[in-house]
Amino acid sequence: MVLKEEKVSIIGRPLKDIEKYGKKGCIDLGKVVMSAGERPVLGRKIVMDVTKSHVVLVCGKRGGGKSYSMSVIIEGFARLPIEIRRRLSVIVIDTVGIFWTLKIPNTEERSLLAEWDLEPEVTNVKVLVPKGKLSFYKEKGLPVDGGFAIKYSELGTEEWMALFKLTWRDEEGILLTRVIDSLKESLGTYYGLNDILNAIEVDSESDKKSKMALANRFNASKSWGLFEKEATKIKDIAKGGQITIIDVSAYRQSIGMEGTRDIIVGLLGKKLFEERMLYRKEEESKAIKGEKIESDMPIVWMLIDEAHMFMPKDEESIALNSLLEWVRVGRQPGLALLLATQRPNKLHPDCISQCDLFISHRMTAQEDIEAVSQLRPSYLQGNFDKYYQEMPKEKGYAIVLDDNTEKLWLTKIKPRYSWDGGKTASAFTK
Ligand SMILES: Nc1ncnc2c1ncn2[C@@H]1O[C@H](COP(=O)(O)OP(=O)(O)O)[C@@H](O)[C@H]1O
Numbered sequence: 019m020v021l022k023e024e025k026v027s028i029i030g031r032p033l034k035d036i037e038k039y040g041k042k043g044c045i046d047l048g049k050v051v052m053s054a055g056e057r058p059v060l061g062r063k064i065v066m067d068v069t070k071s072h073v074v075l076v077c078g079k080r081g082g083g084k085s086y087s088m089s090v091i092i093e094g095f096a097r098l099p100i101e102i103r104r105r106l107s108v109i110v111i112d113t114v115g116i117f118w119t120l121k122i123p124n125t126e127e128r129s130l131l132a133e134w135d136l137e138p139e140v141t142n143v144k145v146l147v148p149k150g151k152l153s154f155y156k157e158k159g160l161p162v163d164g165g166f167a168i169k170y171s172e173l174g175t176e177e178w179m180a181l182f183k184l185t186w187r188d189e190e191g192i193l194l195t196r197v198i199d200s201l202k203e204s205l206g207t208y209y210g211l212n213d214i215l216n217a218i219e220v221d222s223e224s225d226k227k228s229k230m231a232l233a234n235r236f237n238a239s240k241s242w243g244l245f246e247k248e249a250t251k252i253k254d255i256a257k258g259g260q261i262t263i264i265d266v267s268a269y270r271q272s273i274g275m276e277g278t279r280d281i282i283v284g285l286l287g288k289k290l291f292e293e294r295m296l297y298r299k300e301e302e303s304k305a306i307k308g309e310k311i312e313s314d315m316p317i318v319w320m321l322i323d324e325a326h327m328f329m330p331k332d333e334e335s336i337a338l339n340s341l342l343e344w345v346r347v348g349r350q351p352g353l354a355l356l357l358a359t360q361r362p363n364k365l366h367p368d369c370i371s372q373c374d375l376f377i378s379h380r381m382t383a384q385e386d387i388e389a390v391s392q393l394r395p396s397y398l399q400g401n402f403d404k405y406y407q408e409m410p411k412e413k414g415y416a417i418v419l420d421d422n423t424e425k426l427w428l429t430k431i432k433p434r435y436s437w438d439g440g441k442t443a444s445a446f447t448k
């Protein structure tokens with residue numbers, strides 16, 4: 019018996035691929051809104067291709083549903099057929115510390131899920147936090163799977179300068195350059211905090227004051243719980259079939275620690291880019307020989323909430339350059355990005371102009387609407403505002419724009435299987 023496949027709208031996939039693969043390797047996003055108004059009528063399912071590299075931009079005002087939609091997408095990755103899942107590795111940068119709740123079933127929205135013929139379910143994700151902060155999370159009883167660390171030697175002079183907010187003109191900056199150079203020469207890539215402090219101590223060209231000041235900065239950096247002699251292997255983070263949540267929320271409230279978040283994302287972006295380039299070559303040579311295209315490192319998806327922090331417009335950020343590489347040339351090595359932001363106007367314009375999938379929840383700030391409408395291709399003529407006005411007021415609606423098919427849909431994002439960790443704080447306890 020041949021079952022007729024349910025009609026769906028596929029986004030992010032060109033027609034010839036739809037003919038070849040159908041909706042396999044797509045994840046459920048929601049349903050198309052047939053008519054808006056008081057009681058919106060939902061139509062066919064809308065699914066999103068994740069088997070190729072994309073740049074997805076999710077935007078909308080605060081509380082508009084960005085993190086929720088991201089969770090729906092993460093859940094989708096976990097529910098792909100195994101042969102596709104094995105070829106994908108998903109990394110989520112969690113600035114707020116909300117994605118660990120993917121491990122908890124959404125019993126709270128059981129009735130909403132039932133309307134979609136779904137039930138609460140857990141999603142298998144691996145939550146990593148900075149190694150030095152592990153005990154903090156464990157004490158709070160959060161279901162964390164392990165810690166990650168960055169190798170001291172991964173950071174060059176520039177990164178340390180950015181972290182310590184130093185410039186080339188500062189005496190400490192000059193000392194730092196000498197220290198890092200001498201460590202590289204004498205110890206290569208294997209050195210720790212004590213080696214750095216020693217190198218500062220024995221430097222013969224700086225005065226005592228700058229030595230103390232720089233040593234103090236390095237000592238203070240211990241509390242970040244991030245740097246070690248040995249690093250977490252990139253292969254443990256980007257593994258086929260694995261969804262890794264990198265929780266950097268520990269650095270949220272601390273003033274002067276924004277740089278640490280940047281370093282994590284920037285280095286991760288850079289290393290993944292380099293490794294993926296190498297693997298891509300391996301895959302290509304296999305393809306040329308007619309062998310099965312497979313390698314240890316799969317296609318990598320990086321999902322970043324509050325992306326304007328890492329890819330700001332008119333501002334310096336350590337992560338910016340490496341992420342811009344993803345945006346501009348990630349397609350070839352198989353690097354895909356999903357960026358969520360409430361401030362498209364504050365986001366680097368390349369992210370808007372280069373994205374091929376655009377999911378927008380309600381936006382109200384005029385400068386943000388303009389930032390988006392100005393950079394969208396010409397098929398989006400007419401007034402962008404109009405689409406937002408038509409959007410139902412309830413949560414979870416979004417305009418979905420697909421460059422691949424040049425189509426636009428008003429969409430209702432599906433409910434999530436797992437507990438929503440981003441619920442607005444309320445003074446009411448019930
Ligand atoms: N698709 C959806 N279905 C049902 N409720 C939603 C949906 N999207 C968002 N919500 C509700 O709106 C709240 C805010 O969404 P959230 O994703 O945290 O906003 P943002 O990240 O844009 O600030 C959620 O906690 C949830 O209660």
Ligand SMILES: [Mg+2]
Pocket residue numbers: 084085086323440
């Ligand atoms: Mg959010």
